[in-house]
Each structure stands twice: as structure tokens, then as C-alpha cells.
Amino acid sequence: MxxxxxxxxxxxxxxxxxxxDIRTVTLGISLRDCSDRNIAVTTQKIYEKITRYGQAHVxxxxxxxxxxxxxxxxxxVSVTPIAIAGDAFGIDEFVKIAETLDKAAGEIGIDYLAGYSALVQKGFTNGDLNLIKSIPSALSLTKKVCSSVNIASTKAGINMDAINMMADVIKETAYLTREKDSIGCAKLVVFCNAVEDNPFVAGAFHGVTEPEVVLNVGISGPGVVLKAIKSAGMVDFQSLAEVIKKTIFKITRxxxxxxxxxxxxxxxxxGIVDISLAPTPAEGDSIADILIAMGIEDVGAPGTTAALAMLNDCVKKAGLMASTSVGGMSGAFIPVSEDQGMIRAAQKGNLSLEKLEAMTSVCSVGLDMVAVPGDTPTDTLAGIIADEAAIGVINDKTTAVRIIPAYGKGVGDFVDYGGLLGKAPIMTVRRLSSTDFVKRGGRIPAPMRSLTN
Amino acid sequence: MTLTEEKIRELTLKAIHDLGAKATPTLVKEYIERELANADNGIRSNNSTGTSNRVILTSFGVNNTGIVSAITKILSDTGCDLLDISQKIMQEFYTLIMIVDISNMTKDLKELQDLMNTIATQLKIKIYLQHEDVFRFMHRI
Structure with missing residues (x-):
């Protein structure tokens, strides 16, 4: 044999x-050739292009x-950032494009379509501004469309004006989708150093340097890694790293x-394989459980960040060896609502927002699927985003904020979306003001790249 | 067969050298066809995933009579060729692995899976069919 x-x-x-399982196969489609002065022509071109390339995808x-x-x-499916494809349009027209995207996504039977996006780390075009303003309506009127905005990068610094705008957009989206636990915010990501070939929603978009059409894959196997760590027993860290790498190698292959x-x-x-370990709300398919299996009592205990850092590094090392083209985020995702262990830790109060922030400096993305009280001030949201962006800018990595200020809810409540989005307990946010800081506006300059202590 | 630009250039230069002034469209066509047929079939992308026509059938559950016969009956009815079989029995449980060639299969893989599912339910066992490539990719470098 x-x-x-x-x-x-x-x-x-x-x-x-x-x-x-394979978490996602994401078809990237360029929409750069779909722009036209006339909105009706543009939406028709977009619809035709997505349905043509995507009809057999499922x-x-x-x-x-x-x-x-x-x-x-x-x-x-991911598409060219819509602010680029539709730069000449106003707010209402952008909403029409969002509805077209939703219709096309429904027609070809996919789960999500991402790329209702703008890249504004350095500044805004008129189209960027209009797209950002249209996000709350776009997300409340559509089901499958996901949106992201890149507000900072290591090369450009942090666009504080964009952060303030996004904090408003998040609050308004939460309000407009209040009937469904503010689900609009679960489809909206604020990025620092966004990558152009990420197959994972809500943050996926088809970057401008990507080809006409391309297929990217995101894999997922926290359950497999958890099992391997458990059967390895009490071994030292070098041996544990070996166990994790061997497992990741196989699933990446x-x-x-x-x-x-x-x-x-x-x-x-x-295109690429994104080797990220992505949890699901299913029992056992959890990053938190992996960290616990490594030896901490619960997520949030001292040692959590070190454990996550090691896991993240092993994922990268083994994945790079196993695939000819690794890309996207390629680390360990720690979304709160999509991970039973994280939900538990947040509910018990073991995991605070601050510890989660520390963890994001060594994980693959950032504050992901975090629910906070609906009355969290806009400036506080802006402060949270700015902190996360700073971690990304200084460490030259992707970070993101997908935060849900659940309208009408407070600590002790839950938001519950079912499916892969899962359910999240509302976490406590510090009531200290960030207003005078974030309201300065402008741009935090790009950092220097040497003397990095 | 895909040719790299480099290979096409090489072929063109070779044809010019060998045919010289005698070249006519027909001659060039014949020449190229001959050259391609002779060429080492080694132009392959390094990223080639390769593929075989074999599936691995795994079955396990509580041991009983007639399991192997039920599975092999379906295989022979659908034109599959059993290449290898291996089994282990631990107390009342068994694990069975078969390597099956599906080159001449008369049904598609989905239909074969459905047939296997039917007997799996009847016999209260599990039967999984997976293409060999998965195992090759995971366990062989």
C-alpha cells in the first residue's frame, strides 16, 4: 500500500x-474596466462581469x-475597491452599486461579496469620501456585501480624519441595522496595512495590482491543531512548535x-493560500481552546500573548514551506464572536478589551468581531481604532477593527447572528475620554524604520 | 502542452538553421510538429498538481459479515478496479482501507459516493471516499 x-x-x-475544512475559495474579479459616467451603465457592467466570471464558482x-x-x-467573491471603480459618483449612486453587488452575489449563489472599499491612508478623493458616507446605507440595504476602509499604513501613517469618519460610520451602521443586533458592523472592517489578496471577508478586496481574475483560498483547521497539541502532552516549547508546524504543514498542503x-x-x-487559522463557533474549532491546551487557564491569563505569538509564528513557518504562494493574512484569527472559547472568556470577564488589544499585536489581524455597548461614544471608538492602527503601523503588520457598538445593548447582553458570524457578549469599554486627542484630526506621521526599540 | 516564450524562440531559431532557404509553410509546419513530438516531454510547470485516477475508500464500524462483499459488489458493478486492500480488526471494530482505480468507472464519483452511503446506512458503518491526491499532498513531499 x-x-x-x-x-x-x-x-x-x-x-x-x-x-x-477549506474556509473559503474567493474569486477575485477586477472591476476597473466597469466605470462609466452613467451610473446605469456602470451597474450593468458590474453585474454582467461578476455574473459572467462567477456563475460557475459555486x-x-x-x-x-x-x-x-x-x-x-x-x-x-472579492472585487476592486468600489471607490476606485466608481470614483466619480455621489453617495446615492454608490448605494446603487452596493445593491447591484448584492443582486449579483445572490444570482451566482455565493455567501459573501467583499470589496465595497476605499483606501484612504494618505488622503481622500471625492469618490472615497462619498463611498465612506454611503457605507451605513449600503450595509443596511444589502445582505451579502462587505465593506472595508484602509485608514493607515506603515508608509503613510495614520489618517486620523478617516478614523473619525469611520467611527461615525460604524455608529450609524449600528443604528440602521439595529433590528438585527447591528449586524451591519459585522460586515465592516477598518484596516491598517490592508493586504490586496486576502480571501477572508469582511476585509477582502481585489487589489489594484491583482490580475483580471484570480482564485484565492483560505484554510481553516483550529480543531486539528488543538487535537495535535492535546495528544503531544506536556512537552517543551521546541517540541510543541514541531507538533504545530507538522499539523499546519499538512492542512496547508x-x-x-x-x-x-x-x-x-x-x-x-x-493566487494564494491564506494559511490563517480561522475558528468557527463549532465546539472544538477554537483558537482560545488551543491557547488553553498550551497551558494557560483561560484566554486573558498572563502568558496568553506569548502563547498566541508562538502559535502564529508556527502557522507562518509551516505554511510557507507547504505552499508555493502564501499570502493574505496568514496567522491566527481571534474573532470573539466566532470562537466558543473566546466567547466564554469574554463572558466570564477573563478577557478584557485591553488584553485582546495586546494579543492583536502578535496575531494575524486585530480586534475582530468585538461587541461593545451601544452607547460607547464615537470618540472612544475612534480612540480604539487609532490604538489598533498604531500597533499595525509600528510593527509593519496588518491590523483591523471590526467592532459592533450594539444599538440599545449594554454589558451583560449578547449580539447573536448565528452561522459563521456567531454570537458575542458585550464587552466593557473604559469610560475615559479620548475626545481631545482624536479631534485634533490630520495625520499621524509615518514612523521611522530603524532604531526600532 | 504549454510552451514558454523561451522554448518557442529556441524552436524558431532551430527551424531557421535547419531549413534555411528551403522553408515553405508546409515544411515549417511539419518540422515543428516533428520537433514537438521528439521534444522531451519535460516542459512542466513546477506548480503542477499532477493527478491520479485513484480514490481511497475508508470504512469502519462494528464488524459484521458481508461488509467487504457489499462494498466490492458496488465497485465491480460500477467498473472500478480494486488495487489494494488492507484491514485491521480490534475486538468488535474493524477498519478497512481500499485503493480503487476509477479510470474505467461507469458512474461519476458523486454517484459512487451515493451508492456507498446507501449500504453504509444499511450496515450501520461509515464509508468515506477521497481522491488519492489529498493523501499524496498531505503525506508525501
């Missing part, structure tokens, strides 16, 4: 018991799923295979 009995059983165990992915016995949780096969079926180039 060309494979050992144990090898075959290991793979079966990963896919059938330990929730290993069925092709399902074929590959069946053939390899590995499930693909989500089929998604599977991700690479699936991505290439789906791209092959589409007849389009294969």
Missing part, C-alpha cells in the same frame, strides 16, 4: 472529526469538495491542492 494505515486514518480524522467548488472529501465552507483544482476548473490563475 502506498500510504501507511495511520496516514490515511489521520486525514480521515481531520476532515470528518476535527472540523478541518458549482465548481462543490465538484472539488465531493472529489476530495474536504468541505469548502464558503464561496465568496490540502488547501493548496483544493485551491489549485478549483482554479484549474475555472481556467483562471491560482
Amino acid at each position: 502506498p500510504y501507511e494505515f495511520e496516514e490515511i486514518l489521520e486525514t480521515i480524522k481531520m476532515t470528518e472529526i476535527e472540523h478541518f 458549482s465548481l467548488a462543490q465538484e472539488v469538495e465531493r472529489k476530495y472529501g474536504i468541505s469548502i465552507a464558503n464561496k465568496r 490540502a488547501g493548496e491542492l483544493i485551491g489549485r483544482k478549483v482554479a484549474e476548473k475555472h481556467g483562471i490563475p491560482f
Whole structure:
């Protein structure tokens, strides 16, 4: 037999018991050729292009799923940042584009379409401003559209005006979608150092340097890593790192295979594998549980940041070896609402917003799917975003804030979205004012890159 | 077969050198076809995923009579070729692994999976079918 009995059983165990799946196959489509002076023409071009390239996306992915016995949780599409494709338009017209995107996403049967985005780390064009202002309406009138705005980068610094605008946008989105636990905010990401080939929503977009159309893959297997760490027992850190790397290597290989096969079926180039460990609300499929298995009592205990840093580093090292093209975020995601262990820790009060912030300096993204009281002041939200952006700018990494100031809710309540978005307890936010700081406006200058102590 | 630009240039120069002034469209066509046929079939992308026509069938559950016969009956009915079989029995439980060639299969993989699911439910066992590539990618470098 060309494979050992144990090898075959290991793979079966990963896919059938330990929730290993391909989180997403994301089809990136450029919309740069869709702009026109006339909004009706633009929306028609966008609709036609997305449905043309995307019509077989779901069925092709399902074929590959069946053939390899590995499930693909989500089929998604990312598009060129809409502020670029529609720079000449006003607020109402941008909303029309959002509705077109939603309609196209529904037509081809995908789960999410991301790229209702603007990149404003250095400053705004008129289109950028209009798109940002249109986000609350766009997200409240659509179901599948996801939005992101990049407000800082290591090269440009932190655009504080953009942060203040985004804090307003988040509050208004929360209000407009108040009937559904402010779900609009779950589809809105504020980025620092956004990457152009990220297949994970809500922050995905098809960067301007990307080809016409490309297929990116995000894999997911916290359950598999958790099992491996548990069976390794009490070993020292070098040995533990080996265990984690070996496991990640295998699941990345599977991700690479699936991505290439789906791209092959589409007849389009294969882009990247995002090797991020992405949790799901399913029991056992949790990053928090991995950290606990590494030895801390609960997420939030001293040592949590070190444990996460090591996990994140192992993910990168093994993933890079296993795939020819690693990209996207490629680390460990720590969204609160999408991870049973994180939910538990936040609910018990073991995990505070401040500890979570520290963890984001060594994880793959940032403050993700964090619910806070609905009456959190806008300036406080701006302060939280600025802190997160600072971590990203100084450490030259991607950070993001996806925060939900749940309208009408306070500490002790929950927001509950079901599905992959999960449910989040409202976390306590410090009541100290950031107003005089964030209201200065302007741009925090880009940092220097040497003498980095 | 995809040719790199470099390879095309190389072929063109070779044709010019060998045919010289004799070159006519027909001659050039014949020449290129011959050269391509002779060429080492080694132009491959390093990223090639390769692929085989084999699936790995794994089954486990409480041991009982007739399990192997039920599975192999479906395999032979659908034109599959059983290449290898291996099983382990621990007390009342069994684990069974088969490597199956599906090159001449008369149904598609989905239909085969459905057939296997039917007997899996009847016999109260589990049967998984996965393409061999997954195992090769995960366990072989």
C-alpha cells in the first residue's frame, strides 16, 4: 500500500472529526474596466462581469469538495475597491452599486461579496469620501456585501480624519441595522496595512495590482491543531512548535491542492493560500481552546500573548514551506464572536478589551468581531481604532477593527447572528475620554524604520 | 502542452538553421510538429498538481459479515478496479482501507459516493471516499 494505515486514518480524522475544512475559495474579479459616467451603465457592467466570471464558482467548488472529501465552507467573491471603480459618483449612486453587488452575489449563489472599499491612508478623493458616507446605507440595504476602509499604513501613517469618519460610520451602521443586533458592523472592517489578496471577508478586496481574475483560498483547521497539541502532552516549547508546524504543514498542503483544482476548473490563475487559522463557533474549532491546551487557564491569563505569538509564528513557518504562494493574512484569527472559547472568556470577564488589544499585536489581524455597548461614544471608538492602527503601523503588520457598538445593548447582553458570524457578549469599554486627542484630526506621521526599540 | 516564450524562440531559431532557404509553410509546419513530438516531454510547470485516477475508500464500524462483499459488489458493478486492500480488526471494530482505480468507472464519483452511503446506512458503518491526491499532498513531499 502506498500510504501507511495511520496516514490515511489521520486525514480521515481531520476532515470528518476535527472540523478541518477549506474556509473559503474567493474569486477575485477586477472591476476597473466597469466605470462609466452613467451610473446605469456602470451597474450593468458590474453585474454582467461578476455574473459572467462567477456563475460557475459555486458549482465548481462543490465538484472539488465531493472529489476530495474536504468541505469548502464558503464561496465568496472579492472585487476592486468600489471607490476606485466608481470614483466619480455621489453617495446615492454608490448605494446603487452596493445593491447591484448584492443582486449579483445572490444570482451566482455565493455567501459573501467583499470589496465595497476605499483606501484612504494618505488622503481622500471625492469618490472615497462619498463611498465612506454611503457605507451605513449600503450595509443596511444589502445582505451579502462587505465593506472595508484602509485608514493607515506603515508608509503613510495614520489618517486620523478617516478614523473619525469611520467611527461615525460604524455608529450609524449600528443604528440602521439595529433590528438585527447591528449586524451591519459585522460586515465592516477598518484596516491598517490592508493586504490586496486576502480571501477572508469582511476585509477582502481585489487589489489594484491583482490580475483580471484570480482564485484565492483560505484554510481553516483550529480543531486539528488543538487535537495535535492535546495528544503531544506536556512537552517543551521546541517540541510543541514541531507538533504545530507538522499539523499546519499538512492542512496547508490540502488547501493548496483544493485551491489549485478549483482554479484549474475555472481556467483562471491560482493566487494564494491564506494559511490563517480561522475558528468557527463549532465546539472544538477554537483558537482560545488551543491557547488553553498550551497551558494557560483561560484566554486573558498572563502568558496568553506569548502563547498566541508562538502559535502564529508556527502557522507562518509551516505554511510557507507547504505552499508555493502564501499570502493574505496568514496567522491566527481571534474573532470573539466566532470562537466558543473566546466567547466564554469574554463572558466570564477573563478577557478584557485591553488584553485582546495586546494579543492583536502578535496575531494575524486585530480586534475582530468585538461587541461593545451601544452607547460607547464615537470618540472612544475612534480612540480604539487609532490604538489598533498604531500597533499595525509600528510593527509593519496588518491590523483591523471590526467592532459592533450594539444599538440599545449594554454589558451583560449578547449580539447573536448565528452561522459563521456567531454570537458575542458585550464587552466593557473604559469610560475615559479620548475626545481631545482624536479631534485634533490630520495625520499621524509615518514612523521611522530603524532604531526600532 | 504549454510552451514558454523561451522554448518557442529556441524552436524558431532551430527551424531557421535547419531549413534555411528551403522553408515553405508546409515544411515549417511539419518540422515543428516533428520537433514537438521528439521534444522531451519535460516542459512542466513546477506548480503542477499532477493527478491520479485513484480514490481511497475508508470504512469502519462494528464488524459484521458481508461488509467487504457489499462494498466490492458496488465497485465491480460500477467498473472500478480494486488495487489494494488492507484491514485491521480490534475486538468488535474493524477498519478497512481500499485503493480503487476509477479510470474505467461507469458512474461519476458523486454517484459512487451515493451508492456507498446507501449500504453504509444499511450496515450501520461509515464509508468515506477521497481522491488519492489529498493523501499524496498531505503525506508525501
